[in-house]
Structures are given as C-alpha cells and as structure tokens.
Amino acid sequence: MIKLIRGFRDILPGQVELWQDIESKARVLLENFGFREIRLPIMESTELFARGIGADTDIVEKEMYTFPDSKGRGQTLRPEATASVVRSYIEHGYAGSDPVQKFYTIGPMFRHERPQKGRYRQFYQINAEMFGVASPLADVQIMYLLHLFFTGLDVPDVVTHVNSLGCPECRPKFREALISFVSDKMDRLCSDCQRRAEANPLRVIDCKVPGCKEAVQGAPSIQDHLCPDCKEHFQAVIEGLDDLNVPYEIDPRLVRGLDYYTRTTFEVQTTLLGAQNAVAGGGRYDGLVKVLGGKETPAIGFAVGFDRLAALLGAEEKDFTVPPALFIAALGEDARKIAFGWLCDFNARGLRAEMDYEGKSLKSQMKQANRFNAGRVLILGENELQNGMAVLRNMNTKEQEEVALDGLTDRVAALINQG
C-alpha cells in the first residue's frame, strides 16, 4: 500500500466541513476589514526566504524543502507566507500607486521538521499583511481583528501575548545587555542554554529548567531597553487594545524565530495542544520590504495556524458532516428510474438528496438512509406507482404522508424547506 509521506496528512470529509467554516468566516472578517485576497505560488526562489526570514534562522538553516530547477537554481516550497506577500507587493509596484495595502492569503506552508502533535510538514495558514502604515493603529487593528476572529469561532483557552522587540536602534543594545548578563552565569545554566547563550540569549530567559530559571532571575527586560520611539509605539498599542477591550498579556519573554520582526510582536497561545502552544502569531516587520529590494515601508501581519485552530475546535474528535435532507428509496426498476430523475432534480435545485443506486431491499435502503442521518425518506415502489402517491417519511417523528407523483419534486422541496 502506498502511504502518505511523513508529516503530511489528508483532511477528510467530516473534518473538512469545519475547515470550510473556519475559512469562510476568516474571509468575511478579513474582507470587512479591508483585506483583499492575494493568491501566491507555493514555490519561490530560495533566496527570497534566505534573505527575508534570515539566513541563520532554524527555518532557513534546516527546515526548507529546496530543490534545484533544471538549470540548477534553488527553489523552495514556502515555509511561510510573509516573504512571498512582500515579494509580490514589491514586484507589482504597489508602493508606487498606493503604498497602503492590506492582503490576506490562505494556503499550505512546508517545513521539514520532525512531526509531532500540532506540527506537520505541510500545514495551513491564514495570513494577513498590512503595508504602509507605521502608526500603532495598524498594530491595534490587526490584533483586534485576530481577537474578533478567535472569539467569533469560540476558540477555547487562548491568551494573546504581546511584546515589543524594539528596532535596529534599541534591540542590539538589549541583546548585548542580555548576553553580558547571561555570560557570567554560564556555569549555572543547562547544557542547552550554554550552547544558545550567544546565538539566542532570549531563549535562555525562557528556559524551563529550574536551575536556569533561578539563574536568570533579574535578567534585563526588553521593556526597559526600548528607545523612546519604540516605547511610545508600544504604549500606544497597549492603550489601543485597552480602548477596544482586547484582552492581552504583556510578555517580555515572547520571542519570535524570524529575523524580520521589529517592535510589536504577538502570539495567541493555548495549553491544549501540547508543546505546540502557538495558534497564531505575528508582528511588525518594518524593515522587510527594504531588505527584499523595495522602498522602506512599514508593515505588520499575522499568521493563524489552521491545523492547530481546527484541532482546538475538535476537528479530530467530532464529525462535521452535514446530513442530506432527503433519501429516496426506490423498489423495482421502473421506480428506480423515476427516483433517479427526482434525485437529479433535487440536486439541481440545491437540495441535498441521496438514493441507493444498486436496487437493494427496502430494509437495506432504510438502513442506509439512517446511516446518512437523512431527515426524510421518500419511498417509491409498485404500490405507489399504481395509486400515484409516493410516501414521504419523517425519520425523526416516524410520521408518513402521501405525496402525489405529479409535480412531486416541487411539493417535496417545499415541504423540506419549511423544515
């Protein structure tokens, strides 16, 4: 048997209805907020991600699906969407017409990581990106939108964490302060932290090992190192969230693994998904457009982890199948032909109906209708053909009524639409 490749999966009927529901709600909300859909390719030049995400990030270093094309140039299955959106924004000259643009895109991303709960090698994201607005109002609006999205879906157990990572002005200073703080406590740190103290000192601050936790008591906080502009920006964001009653938690240890983030970053976290606690994440990336060859353009965006969101809403445990309104049970060849005509008519007019194609016994067809969880069963056999009346059975109440064969589909459709 040929099986799925590792870390990939099928979203099956029964679950896919939930995905569709999430997706359509996301579209409505995003479009209400002025975001327009942009559909992007799944593969891009490797260089786009190397430059955009950062050459020393885990994603670029070891998680990308990269293949040479026929001429040996590197091309990569996108590990995230933001770099592609930025590329498209630059390539189509939006900066020239109107630099303020809001885009959203929904689709698969690919990262070659070891799969585990909530982590797949092909996973789906809903991305929203807003260009050209430096004002903290953009940050507030983005986070407000995300908040509405999650509350609208009634997602259980989510908390939004917010932080500011500063800018090229203040972040390096903080980084230095942090490294020097950590460096004279090396002997008290776990081996992992000793290794990452230099490369990613923020991780040390966030380490769960008790010894490390103790060692980093009183570590410098980014919040104390923000330059005046960043500080003011962050303040404005927080006030904006308060004004709109968006709940959040300021989390000075919130780090993000992509190099392009500046100032505001945020992550929607849950405790229900094991180690993979981020359901959505994002932030401001004021430097990225320029890094990728465009004009200096402020921008901010987020990604929602579709798979994780669906999991939180019970995708794997529940069945979201929508049952048909009607099942047609036919007995005998003549009846079956007529029934098939009805079936086509019902389907054409948008009514979900099913029938048995194989000429099984009535009992077997009733079982099938029950399995479908059909609301009603329309029965057509020799008796009905003779007296010109079909039987319509309500599967919940067990009530049956007769419906004249003449003009039957109109009448049955009307009955079903009444409920």
Add this chain to the structure above:
RNA sequence: GUGGGUGUAGCUCAGUUGGUCAGAGCGCCUGGUUGUGGCCCAGGAGGUCGUGGGUUCAAAUCCCAUCACUCACCCCA
C-alpha cells in the same frame, strides 16, 4: 537532527514463558419482517500480525534492520 512509547480486521484493542493465537467489541453484509431505519437475535464477509532479513522442527511472540505513527527536546503556525 536527538530521545521515549507504539505498529495485530475498516475502527478500538486482547493475544500470558515461542507450539489450535489468527481473536473480541464496534462497524459492514444477509436473514429474523415476500415493502420501512435506530433496539434485540442468528449467520456471514474481512487480516501478507507495518516491511525486510535472521534464529528455530516451529515466530504475532525472540534478534537485527527499516518504515510509519506518537510524545518530548529544538523551533514555531
């Protein structure tokens, strides 16, 4: 990439120290109702025991390898 756990019927799982160990429940099909579902009863179909080697008279069971699933580290959506 590293470590732990697990792979037996469509699903959830039993299978004791290698020797009627190829099983159960659910689901599916048929019948009990020559035309009426869910409950009940009876019967039936369905498995190269993840895969490939090895040990043995004999392997689902022991050994090796490999693949996959899963949880965690790491990182993130």
